[in-house]
Amino acid sequence: MNQGSERRIGAETRAEILRVALALFTEKGFEGTSIRDISSALGLTKSALYYHFQSKDAIVVGLLEERHQELDDLIDWIAAQPATSDLMQRAALRWVDSTTPERLRLMRLAQANQPLMKRLSDSGADVRAGFDRVIDLLVDEKATAEDRLYARLVFDTVSAAGRAAQGTDASPNDVIAVARRASISLTCPEHKS
Amino acid sequence: MNQGSERRIGAETRAEILRVALALFTEKGFEGTSIRDISSALGLTKSALYYHFQSKDAIVVGLLEERHQELDDLIDWIAAQPATSDLMQRAALRWVDSTTPERLRLMRLAQANQPLMKRLSDSGADVRAGFDRVIDLLVDEKATAEDRLYARLVFDTVSAAGRAAQGTDASPNDVIAVARRASISLTCPEHKS
DNA sequence: AGTGTAGCTGAACGGTCGGTCGGTAAGCAA
DNA sequence: TTGCTTACCGACCGACCGTTCAGCTACACT
Secondary structure (H helix, E strand, C coil), rough: CCCCCCCCCCHHHHHHHHHHHHHHHHHHCCCCCCCEEEEECCCCCCHHHHHHHCHHHHHHHHHHHHHHHHHHHHHHHHCCCCCCCCCCHHHHHHHHCCHHHHHHHHHHHHHHHHHHHHHHHCCCCCHHHHHHHHHHHHCCCCHHHHHHHHHHHHHHHHHHHHHCCCCCCCCCHHHHHHHHHHHHHHHCHCCCC | CCCCCCCCCCCCCCCCHHHHHHHHHHHHHCCCCHHHHHHHHCCCHHHHHHCCCCCCHHHHHHHHHHHHHHHHHHHHHHCCCCCCCEEEEEEEHHHHCCCCHHHHHHHHHHCHHHHHHHHHHHCCCCCHHHHHHHHHHHHHCCCCCHHHHHHHHHHHHHHHHHHHHCCCCCCCEEEEEHHHHHHHHHHHHHHCC
16 A cells, blocks of 8 residues: 555644544444444544544544534624624524535534533543534523523524434435425524513 | 243233334334344343344334234324315325434434345335325325425434434424424415426 | 242454554655 | 655454353252
8 A cells, every 4th residue: 555655744644534534433443443444434444544643533523623623613603793683593604504424424423422422521632612602602591491402402403303304315415405404494483472 | 041930921021122122223223233132131130031022124114013003093194084185294294293202213213224125025015005095195196206206305304304403402392393384385286387 | 938030231253444653755845 | 875754564452242162059840
């Protein structure tokens, strides 16, 4: 393998590892994907992977960090908005419309592997803090736990739609369209109890 | 172990295996739970488990079969209803209101382990057929793929709410309440595009 | 008493897992 | 040329995985 014996810079390889790892995790699950799978898909050995990441879990942390900026952008945007009554709807639609396939895959990975996420968060990685902040910005300070949960659900419509599409012939465009419709319905003001 | 040397009948043990397995799968994931974990939680050896189930996958098939009747009941109920315009909403609420913790756990297990479900379905177990039938009964025969996907999403609000509640302090009652609110909003007729 | 069998045990199997370690070739700086 | 760093390899480790199998025991039937 790698018979050209070209030398690559580390950042490139690292990014490729993350890319391939996310694809394989999506296809076969985190536990169903071995680091041998990832490295051999790149024409590397297992050891090369351990040069760039200190553990299998660290790959997931790397994936989460890659997406961190997107959440920060959303938080900044919300903070800069006037607090109109339809803020939640506008924020939700902004989130849906900025969805990329990679983000979708990562969110599904995170949700499908609760024990993994707990392990990562126990060892210091901030996994949920970004979303917690979004919810805090969008709900009243005296909101009930139920209201907060509802807001979380709203921001999960994209991955919910993606999950509902599993095993069907629905296209990615269908997924986004459904998530949009659902976000609008869920945040329609006249339904607020 | 089992020093009382009591003799149990097989059906009881089998049911207990299913119960404990579902609890452990929920807590640690399917791949994160070994046969040894399940059997030792019951004070048995793993060989005893292989007396009742021919493989680890077969345990999941057993869990799915346990819940099969609930879906059949829903299908029968829908088929017996008049085809009013709010049928989807009524069906969705019936589904939400009949939710049990066990069903919720199983649905989450199924959704978190797509590769496993694909494997089971490839080897003959019918995993999705029930839900497919529900959707077929509720949408127009000339409905688009997007409409069908939306209907799937509606019937997934319970587990979506459950997932959104992960890591928060929301109670099971909150989950059901949020799922109810979401089902109503999602099936509100005036939002149909 | 003898036979069958349901329910379970204990020991082992081959295989794969995540992770470690010593080494090494290429590039660069002095 | 020497020496250090970067990027990677190949061999190996102990642990654990799902699974198999011969055999044991308590009970039911005849």
